Amino acid sequence: xxxxxxxVLLGKQSGQSLNAMIEISDRCNEVCVHCYQEQGLxxxxxxxxxxxxxxxxxxxxxxxxxxSGGEATLRPDFLDLVAHARKRAFAVRLYTNGLTMTRELAxxxxxxxxxxxxxxxxxxxxxIHDFVTGVPGSFERTTAGIRNLAxxxxxxxxxxxxxxxxxxxxxxxxxxxxSLGATAFSADPGPLMPRERGDRSPERLSRSxxxxxxxxxxxxxxxxxxAPGPQxxxxxxxxxxxxxxxxxxxxxxxxxxxxxxDLKLGDARxxxxxxxxxNADRQAMIQLGWKDLHGCRSCDLAGMCSxxxxxxLADVGDALAPYPSACARTLSKYKVRTGxxxxxxxxxxxxxxxxxxxxxxxxxxRAIQHEITAEDEALAARLGWVxxxxxxxxxxxxxxxPGELVQLRRPGGNKPRLMQxxxxxxxxxxxxxxxxxxxxxTSA
Amino acid sequence: MTxxxxxxxxxxxxxxxxxxxxxxxxxxxVVVLDARKLHTxxxxxxxxxxxxxxxxxxxxxxxxxxxAFRVDEARAEQDxxxxxxxxxxxGAVELxxxxxxxx
Numbered sequence: 377x378x379x380x381x382x383x384v385l386l387g388k389q390s391g392q393s394l395n396a397m398i399e400i401s402d403r404c405n406e407v408c409v410h411c412y413q414e415q416g417l418x419x420x421x422x423x424x425x426x427x428x429x430x431x432x433x434x435x436x437x438x439x440x441x442x443x444s445g446g447e448a449t450l451r452p453d454f455l456d457l458v459a460h461a462r463k464r465a466f467a468v469r470l471y472t473n474g475l476t477m478t479r480e481l482a483x484x485x486x487x488x489x490x491x492x493x494x495x496x497x498x499x500x501x502x503x504i505h506d507f508v509t510g511v512p513g514s515f516e517r518t519t520a521g522i523r524n525l526a527x528x529x530x531x532x533x534x535x536x537x538x539x540x541x542x543x544x545x546x547x548x549x550x551x552x553x554x555s556l557g558a559t560a561f562s563a564d565p566g567p568l569m570p571r572e573r574g575d576r577s578p579e580r581l582s583r584s585x586x587x588x589x590x591x592x593x594x595x596x597x598x599x600x601x602x603a604p605g606p607q608x609x610x611x612x613x614x615x616x617x618x619x620x621x622x623x624x625x626x627x628x629x630x631x632x633x634x635x636x637x638d639l640k641l642g643d644a645r646x647x648x649x650x651x652x653x654x655n656a657d658r659q660a661m662i663q664l665g666w667k668d669l670h671g672c673r674s675c676d677l678a679g680m681c682s683x684x685x686x687x688x689l690a691d692v693g694d695a696l697a698p699y700p701s702a703c704a705r706t707l708s709k710y711k712v713r714t715g716x717x718x719x720x721x722x723x724x725x726x727x728x729x730x731x732x733x734x735x736x737x738x739x740x741x742r743a744i745q746h747e748i749t750a751e752d753e754a755l756a757a758r759l760g761w762v763x764x765x766x767x768x769x770x771x772x773x774x775x776x777x778p779g780e781l782v783q784l785r786r787p788g789g790n791k792p793r794l795m796q797x798x799x800x801x802x803x804x805x806x807x808x809x810x811x812x813x814x815x816x817x818t819s820a
Numbered sequence: 821m822t823x824x825x826x827x828x829x830x831x832x833x834x835x836x837x838x839x840x841x842x843x844x845x846x847x848x849x850v851v852v853l854d855a856r857k858l859h860t861x862x863x864x865x866x867x868x869x870x871x872x873x874x875x876x877x878x879x880x881x882x883x884x885x886x887x888a889f890r891v892d893e894a895r896a897e898q899d900x901x902x903x904x905x906x907x908x909x910x911g912a913v914e915l916x917x918x919x920x921x922x923x
Contacts, residue, residue, distance in 0.1 A: 379858040439842040467840035489838040688918045
């Protein structure tokens, strides 16, 4: 059994949370075009406050502590915090963009026995990585940071979300990561998420459905083939995701159900265990199941669906409703797992992009209007957070295409900026090749 | 690096500084960070691991184990020695420098 699976199993059996994340920094030295965060809005806990939070997490039995940001290493007390985490015998995971990962910092992290450093690298091509981060030269600094860690024996996982600008070249990125000394590479095939407060700009970097289907076919071999037609319904009482179970702490100490959902469940500085026990939203959230999803609970494709409260809120303004991006992903999964594309007949208002879907015959389904019951309305009124004030977030706009000149909003920027999307075709003569891009570091 | 072969009843074991560990349902879960390996210990192993605090020698740990689990002391000492050799080989435990040899 893999260690990660064993930890999940132990956590489930014991009811003890073994993983937690603290975003220790509300600042970043990159402005990644796909980032779900907005920095500089929350403020940060003091050194002593973070140490006290770590003390409580250790007492609660948390074993794996992820330190993230923003960019965690920008805090002047960063190493002091890592040292405190190690004193409390956490296995420390660090999420960083690697820009500050000098040999000296890497040596300190090795000395402190950090478990793993996870570094975001978005392409094997410098111009694509730098386009994503918004920082010229970031590719060279990040790849140097990976090397610095790897040469000292620190475990490094290189990771990247799959986006329209890099998804055709993920294998080349994997090869680069491993050649730099990374111990693991992880490409996230999941959808790009809206920013906190509902800005959907990152979704403009989403991959095409065809690309998502290719990724599903090659990257999720665990998905067993399925017979065409209606899919077995999920257990109606089953949890929808890990929101509320995980321990996620924002830079200002706010406890949230997960990294994505902008909902305060308490203040870690005032006691984590107590907030988790007493917060009514959290208690209700961990009880939510498929039975509470109006529409989805009667969908004949629900068995292949995976949902996210935050994405649903941004997409349709209702965390418990069917939403198009989940439906699109489910239809892609249906195609990959059954080998045949679902034909969707339109509902009365002409829409086919959102369920629930009722099986007709073979791989033919009909989109149907569904009823929101009085119980559904009562649940929404009781929970409050499941309906977004103002309804759905503004449409993100057209998906960007490689080579285009587009207006894109980056985190922290009030106005979209004009930028050229790099071409994803074969490396052009003017683009730095992988070898050229690394040469200065290698010879230094 | 500690040599598990030099382990004796007089050795004083302590937990390595390069591990992470927690009790889950009363049993120790130990992550050896450099090896990226995770170990789950049974109840007896957990107690032995807890007692590796850099102050007790192996004989002292064996006495505690014999008392707690109602086994013969000689048998407990052999079992503790064998188990500690495994923990040392895995990098979870090391031998503390005897106080007299401290520099």
